Amino acid sequence: MTMFGSLGTGEIILIILVILLLFGAKKIPEMMRGLGTGMREFKRATREATDEFGRLTSVEPESEPTPASPVETATVPPPVGASPTGPAPATGTEPAEESTGDSQRNSGPE
Numbered sequence: 706m707t708m709f710g711s712l713g714t715g716e717i718i719l720i721i722l723v724i725l726l727l728f729g730a731k732k733i734p735e736m737m738r739g740l741g742t743g744m745r746e747f748k749r750a751t752r753e754a755t756d757e758f759g760r761l762t763s764v765e766p767e768s769e770p771t772p773a774s775p776v777e778t779a780t781v782p783p784p785v786g787a788s789p790t791g792p793a794p795a796t797g798t799e800p801a802e803e804s805t806g807d808s809q810r811n812s813g814p815e
Contacts, residue, residue, distance in 0.1 A: 712720075728736065 725733065
């Protein structure tokens, strides 16, 4: 079996002549150059993907990571000139109304 299957020499020459007439003698080398560049890029990308896949599958699993020690929060003094009775910053775990404390501080005797 030949490279072109059942195409004979006459058919191959006819196909080449039709391509030459359609695209011209100057355009064909540019097209082949682009085709070669594309094939090179495809082979390079395939090789990189295969290498990356091999590298990822050959990595041994690490031992269990040790849990980090809890971070202690430091008490930060209020900025100079700030009112000590101002609203407290929201911690994200309490509703915004309770975190400000305004309703409890400013309300008088009932």
